Amino acid sequence: VTPKGEIWYASLAGDHIAHVDPETGAATVVEPPRKGVGPRRVWSDSKGMIWASFWNAGGIGRYDPEKKTWTHFPMPQSKSSTYAVYVDDKDRVWATDWAANSIQRFDPVSERYETFPSDKRGANVRQMLGRPGEAWGGESGNDRLEGGVGADWRRQSSRARFRPSPPILATVPAMRRLALILSLAACTTDPATTDTMTTSAGTGETGGAD
Numbered sequence: 151v152t153p154k155g156e157i158w159y160a161s162l163a164g165d166h167i168a169h170v171d172p173e174t175g176a177a178t179v180v181e182p183p184r185k186g187v188g189p190r191r192v193w194s195d196s197k198g199m200i201w202a203s204f205w206n207a208g209g210i211g212r213y214d215p216e217k218k219t220w221t222h223f224p225m226p227q228s229k230s231s232t233y234a235v236y237v238d239d240k241d242r243v244w245a246t247d248w249a250a251n252s253i254q255r256f257d258p259v260s261e262r263y264e265t266f267p268s269d270k271r272g273a274n275v276r277q278m279l280g281r282p283g284e285a286w287g288g289e290s291g292n293d294r295l296e297g298g299v300g301a302d303w304r305r306q307s308s309r310a311r312f313r314p315s316p317p318i319l320a321t322v323p324a325m326r327r328l329a330l331i332l333s334l335a336a337c338t339t340d341p342a343t344t345d346t347m348t349t350s351a352g353t354g355e356t357g358g359a360d
Contacts, residue, residue, distance in 0.1 A: 223261065225247055
């Protein structure tokens with residue numbers, strides 16, 4: 151969802167992204183920069199640019215809805231397996247690089263990546279979410295969360311990885327736990343806001359458990 155409320159989704163099987171008309175439900179398909187790149191996730195930045203992760207081709211793509219143009223930014227080394235994408239409050243683009251077992255942070259200004267490798271094999275981060283000053287990823291392969299708090303990930307004495315202790319969270323799989331933690335952290339004391347906050351915590355996700 152863009153800042154203007156426009157809805158976009160990615161279709162890995164269909165090899166496209168699309169804009170959805172909320173009034174009619176009709177989807178306007180946008181073809182990728184080249185066939186077969188396999189867009190898997192999309193996220194909007196503050197300017198309404200659409201960022202997509204390319205599972206088959208590797209890297210991330212930026213689509214400009216006004217100019218109707220793509221720009222592809224390949225991963226530093228990996229030629230495939232970019233799973234998820236997330237844009238933070240500073241418009242930095244985070245992407246999960248399965249082939250490198252890492253999370254990549256891309257600066258659109260310098261057009262450079264910074265790599266944050268996992269300390270365990272097979273992290274397989276399927277989704278990222280965050281709040282101002284925070285970015286979090288769910289390691290589906292290790293059943294844990296990985297993230298950073300603060301303006302710069304590297305300022306942390308160690309990366310924050312944890313298994314939430316409250317019983318309500320202990321039995322929740324890692325991916326659902328990630329969304330739930332962000333939802334609970336954003337909620338007020340009014341129970342009536344819980345459903346709304348749970349929905350907003352997933353803004354930008356393309357849908358589905360995969």
